Amino acid sequence: MSAQLQPSSSDERLIRPLCHSDLEQLMVIEEASYDFPWTQAIFKDCLRAGYGCYAMVSGAELEAYAIVSSALDEAHLLNLCVKSSARGQGLAVLMLDHILCEVELRSVDRCFLEVRPSNKPARRLYQQMGFRVIGRRPGYYPAFDGREDAWVMVCHLTDRPRPEYEDLQ
Numbered sequence: 001m002s003a004q005l006q007p008s009s010s011d012e013r014l015i016r017p018l019c020h021s022d023l024e025q026l027m028v029i030e031e032a033s034y035d036f037p038w039t040q041a042i043f044k045d046c047l048r049a050g051y052g053c054y055a056m057v058s059g060a061e062l063e064a065y066a067i068v069s070s071a072l073d074e075a076h077l078l079n080l081c082v083k084s085s086a087r088g089q090g091l092a093v094l095m096l097d098h099i100l101c102e103v104e105l106r107s108v109d110r111c112f113l114e115v116r117p118s119n120k121p122a123r124r125l126y127q128q129m130g131f132r133v134i135g136r137r138p139g140y141y142p143a144f145d146g147r148e149d150a151w152v153m154v155c156h157l158t159d160r161p162r163p164e165y166e167d168l169q
């Protein structure tokens with residue numbers, strides 16, 4: 001399923017399934033975005049495993065991507081990333097809302113994720129989208145000075161706030 005979003009300057013912006021041919025652009029974004037990026041092999045495994053792998057593109061340009069696994073009534077957001085030059089325009093809200101709507105159609109009623117407490121933009125995004133902290137995984141993430149805990153967050157899909165798209169730039 002693909003979703004048409006607001007047009008960018010000249011090309012149409014849409015969300016569609018991520019594919020192998022996106023991986024070259026994706027890895028440039030991934031490596032620029034995280035201190036401890038996923039490897040290309042991890043993304044290939046996600047595609048092979050049939051996880052929900054989403055690409056937001058404007059023409060031929062990959063602007064954002066996300067990976068989500070789901071089983072029965074639970075989903076788990078594993079990665080969500082927006083290209084640095086495309087941040088601050090509401091694209092993460094659009095992508096996350098699209099994913100939550102899609103998994104809800106497949107009878108998922110809650111979505112979990114982990115986030116670094118130090119990742120303020122992501123924490124604010126998730127709080128705004130209706131995620132709440134429900135726990136902590138000690139030493140979950142690698143860090144330059146050892147390990148960093150993860151906050152575990154959950155969103156109950158039927159209760160979540162719906163973004164107001166007319167407010168997006």
Ligand SMILES: CC(C)(COP(=O)(O)OP(=O)(O)OC[C@H]1O[C@@H](n2cnc3c(N)ncnc32)[C@H](O)[C@@H]1OP(=O)(O)O)[C@@H](O)C(=O)NCCC(=O)NCCS
Binds near residue numbers: 080086093114119126
């Ligand atoms: C986190 C990330 C996905 C946000 O993407 P984005 O497209 O810039 O986010 P949006 O424009 O949709 O902003 C949505 C909300 O996120 C929060 N947010 C985004 N950027 C922020 C920043 N620099 N500082 C504080 N809050 C921020 C705000 O709550 C914002 O809502 P507001 O504009 O009404 O204040 C992006 O910064 C990113 O890709 N970071 C690197 C990868 C990463 O950390 N992913 C999350 C892993 S858990």
